[in-house]
Amino acid sequence: MTPEPHFTGDLAAVPTHAFGHRSLTWWGVIAYMAIEGAFFVLAAAAYFFLMNQEASWAPGRIRPPELLAGTLFTLVMLASEIPNSIVKKAAESHRLRTVQVGLLVVAAFGLVLLALRAFEFGSLNVRWTDNPYGSVLWMLLVLHTVHVSTDWVDTLVLTALMFTPQMHEPRRLVDTSENSLYWRFVWLTWLPLYLLIYWLPRWSP
């Protein structure tokens, strides 16, 4: 009944890791971006829905958020793509030393960003309990902060792995490369959020 096995090939030479779309991690990160991207779109839709219900935006006598912390955050975030790209390239060409140093730099950027983010919460000029406007501003900012801190923790874990000699298998370099890909998603999604949080309350009547 059972057909006899008939050996037609050998997989021993097939590699145990690959970068980009050949890696399962890449597919996981892409799927995650799709899910989280949908979250951001829904949150933005809620923002515009609430904006349409108000006579003015920001409503009443609330001053729009102060620009300093958010703008600094945006600039530092854009600058972080430089070490991020270096780490990604270095991981894909197995340059461990560059990856180690690069990850430390990226982690330092993350720390600065989280500190700036704390000031952003303080400069919104509104509490999430005050009104729908405050509520949606906090929601956008919290949602994005979750992504920044997730990637930061992920970067710390990868840094620890890269400095543990037994751990730098090539597969961990794949993880590092995909972590850099995810960071691009985090800063790209911030750009429209920055406009929604800081500039639309200034521009709209």
Place this chain on the structure above:
Amino acid sequence: MLIGGAVFPLLGALTYWYPKITGRMMSEGLGKITFLLVFVGFHTTFFPMHITGMAGMPRRVYTYAPGLGWDTLNLISTVGAFTIALAVLLFLVNAARSLKRGRRAGDNPWDAASLEWATGSPPPPYNFPHVPVVSSRTPLWTERERLPVLTGLRVDDRETLLTTVVEAMPDVREPSPEPSVWPLLSALAVTILFVASIFTPWAIVWGSIPVTIALILWFWPRKLEPRPEPVIE
């Protein structure tokens, strides 16, 4: 709609894969009686409803005043519904009885073409001792005598084969994880976070700490020293 579109295929699929799941065949005689009962019962139930509907009866009401011209038609539908119930009961009896007394199925009792019929019934937990090679949409009809397989995955460690997306050519040998308690603990930590967040927003902040720890320990590689792959000369 649901009976014809979902329950018929469900009964069919259960009959089809029953031998693969249990290693035994369901009784064909009982199966034919079940089919007749369910087929006749289905039409007896639902065809009169076309007419009751045109006679003005709304859907999904369980009672109505007598003398509206719906009585006989509904009686026929009721008879049909009980016939279906009898058929399903018979199906369950057949399934339960065949578990012990059914004929041994063998690997491929239907001479089916797809790959699940190339392994044992019921299949071993690892499905195949070697990765099968598929070169057509009907692999077991294309290669009747022998099952083409690949060798070369690790035998001392869990490993599975990834292929290219479109051509399905072997591409990467992907290590698969060992059994681990951390997925369960992560799920529990996430549950606690969300349930607690109903009561206080701070649960999101403090609850994220156990979630983070569980996720990191889940991700953390187990083996400190990767063993070299064994080579058979």
